[in-house]
Amino acid sequence: MHDQDGRNDTMQAVPALSLPALVVGLGLPYCLVIGGGLALRAQEMTLFGAPLEIIWIFACFILVPACLYICWRLSSSARFNADRKPVE
Amino acid sequence: MEISVFMAVIMTSVLIAVYSRYRHAARNARDFFVASGQFGAILIFFLTIGETYSIGSVLGFPAGIYTQGSGFGFWFLGYILLSYPVGYFLNPRIWILGQRYACITVADIFRNHYASRALEILVVLNTALFLLPFGEMQFAGLMVVVRNLGWHIPGMMMTGLCASLTLAWILLSGIRAPAYVSILKDVLMVAAIVLGGYAAMHAMHWPAGMPEFASASNAGPVLPGGNAFIVSTIILQSIGLCVAPQTVAFLFTAKSPRTLQKNQIFMPFYMLMFPFLFLMALYVRASGATPASPNDVFMVAVCATLPHWARGLVAGGCALSALVILAGVCLALGPLVSRNLMPGHSDRAQKIGAQITIAIYLVVSVLGGASLSGLMVILNNLYYIGITQLAPGIIVSLLNRRVSAIPIIAGLLCGDLTGMGLFFFHVMPAGLNPGMIGLIINALVVWGGISHASRTSSAPLTPL
Numbered sequence: 001m002h003d004q005d006g007r008n009d010t011m012q013a014v015p016a017l018s019l020p021a022l023v024v025g026l027g028l029p030y031c032l033v034i035g036g037g038l039a040l041r042a043q044e045m046t047l048f049g050a051p052l053e054i055i056w057i058f059a060c061f062i063l064v065p066a067c068l069y070i071c072w073r074l075s076s077s078a079r080f081n082a083d084r085k086p087v088e
Numbered sequence: 089m090e091i092s093v094f095m096a097v098i099m100t101s102v103l104i105a106v107y108s109r110y111r112h113a114a115r116n117a118r119d120f121f122v123a124s125g126q127f128g129a130i131l132i133f134f135l136t137i138g139e140t141y142s143i144g145s146v147l148g149f150p151a152g153i154y155t156q157g158s159g160f161g162f163w164f165l166g167y168i169l170l171s172y173p174v175g176y177f178l179n180p181r182i183w184i185l186g187q188r189y190a191c192i193t194v195a196d197i198f199r200n201h202y203a204s205r206a207l208e209i210l211v212v213l214n215t216a217l218f219l220l221p222f223g224e225m226q227f228a229g230l231m232v233v234v235r236n237l238g239w240h241i242p243g244m245m246m247t248g249l250c251a252s253l254t255l256a257w258i259l260l261s262g263i264r265a266p267a268y269v270s271i272l273k274d275v276l277m278v279a280a281i282v283l284g285g286y287a288a289m290h291a292m293h294w295p296a297g298m299p300e301f302a303s304a305s306n307a308g309p310v311l312p313g314g315n316a317f318i319v320s321t322i323i324l325q326s327i328g329l330c331v332a333p334q335t336v337a338f339l340f341t342a343k344s345p346r347t348l349q350k351n352q353i354f355m356p357f358y359m360l361m362f363p364f365l366f367l368m369a370l371y372v373r374a375s376g377a378t379p380a381s382p383n384d385v386f387m388v389a390v391c392a393t394l395p396h397w398a399r400g401l402v403a404g405g406c407a408l409s410a411l412v413i414l415a416g417v418c419l420a421l422g423p424l425v426s427r428n429l430m431p432g433h434s435d436r437a438q439k440i441g442a443q444i445t446i447a448i449y450l451v452v453s454v455l456g457g458a459s460l461s462g463l464m465v466i467l468n469n470l471y472y473i474g475i476t477q478l479a480p481g482i483i484v485s486l487l488n489r490r491v492s493a494i495p496i497i498a499g500l501l502c503g504d505l506t507g508m509g510l511f512f513f514h515v516m517p518a519g520l521n522p523g524m525i526g527l528i529i530n531a532l533v534v535w536g537g538i539s540h541a542s543r544t545s546s547a548p549l550t551p552l
Contacts (some may be wrong), residue, residue, distance in 0.1 A: 023178055053158055
């Protein structure tokens with residue numbers, strides 16, 4: 001075990017902030033967790049003994065990484081396209 | 089058997105700490121506190137995870153579910169989960185700022201960007217004050233574990249030994265010790281919680297035997313302020329978790345900003361242990377057991393469902409959780425005092441000064457932990473009310489505008505005073521978390537100050 005691992009795929013600059021990245025990476029997770037949680041909390045229903053909003057938050061453990069992964073891909077593809085743009 | 093397994097876990101952690109020194113003896117203060125920014129994705133992942141899930145999380149989550157029902161779970165899980173998207177955008181940019189100013193602490197950012205000694209001191213006082221209860225919380229949690237296992241060890245002796253162990257780790261190899269040990273700790277915690285959760289599920293025949301108590305109408309007292317309080321607390325703490333002094337210090341251990349960003353994508357998966365903790369809380373309510381205090385819920389479930397060897401494993405995992413967090417807090421606090429509060433010393437003097445500060449902090453925490461009572465969540469709330477007030481100053485520095493320190497100082501003071509004042513007087517305007525009100529006032533003061541300055545001589549640079 002070393003301080004550094006074998007991966008070298010992350011020695012890149014951080015992409016500039018863009019509106020689509022902020023919407024998918026920040027706005028959507030907040031809407032999913034808070035919006036979804038509040039909506040289900042109002043229903044006062046349970047599934048297998050657990051309140052629905054808690055089940056929903058558990059589901060968000062998968063949905064939030066999915067949002068961040070899409071955001072990562074958006075940034076990567078935007079930079080790839082920028083790199084391919086011919087210099088005039 | 090319990091004690092043998094527990095001792096084996098502790099001894100393994102000591103061996104790992106020694107190994108971390110053998111691989112990389114800390115050469116200077118920067119290497120000691122932030123590993124010279126050499127950590128790769130795996131170590132950063134485990135260090136960050138290790139510092140997020142303390143013994144307070146493990147004991148506090150089932151305790152809150154047991155006493156306050158689903159509202160507590162919504163808040164608790166929501167803020168941790170949403171800190172990852174915030175960190176995804178914030179962490180790599182803070183890292184870049186840290187590289188630019190060769191930072192070791194969060195106060196270094198404020199000193200270098202705003203060129204203000206007064207602001208630096210204010211940030212140190214603000215963070216040190218709110219870090220104090222954090223150490224005590226770990227020891228209080230440790231005492232809960234020992235008490236429930238029925239070990240006849242005086243609490244003070246146990247916490248004293250743990251504090252000595254933490255100090256030994258830190259003196260051995262600085263930040264590398266908790267980073268390497270957190271791998272063991274994180275694996276152990278997941279194993280223990282999954283085991284406990286599965287055993288609880290089996291014992292109450294879940295989901296076939298759905299417990300009556302879990303219905304929403306029978307979920308215990310609701311949180312004060314209702315949904316407004318829950319949502320404002322989630323937003324406040326999801327930001328606070330990312331600007332906490334120890335979190336910021338760990339960012340500086342990373343080798344690259346994209347490593348930090350990529351890690352944020354995978355970190356929520358570690359939260360998949362919480363459904364098992366939830367099941368343990370349900371089990372305690374279904375079984376009709378009466379824990380001595382809400383903080384005992386986790387250990388009551390562990391003792392009722394797991395064999396002796398597994399209890400030792402849980403105790404070891406809990407102890408490491410407390411110690412890794414404690415080591416992280418110590419390593420954030422030490423340089424804040426020796427480097428920021430008393431600047432101008434040599435590299436060696438900074439390191440020694442930090443080690444003395446850490447020793448004093450550990451003694452104070454051991455003494456405080458012995459008399460700590462009530463739900464740990466109360467201390468947690470106080471912690472975030474103060475720590476999150478750093479956010480506006482950090483965000484302005486990320487925007488890279490040349491602004492005076494005065495609006496940042498004014499904002500920080502207003503935010504702290506408002507948040508703390510409302511908290512102690514139990515006032516929650518519109519049901520919002522007092523810390524959130526403080527943060528809004530803080531942000532407004534900073535924004536007002538910057539707007540005023542921009543009319544005169546603001547010179548924005550390239551945003552990070």
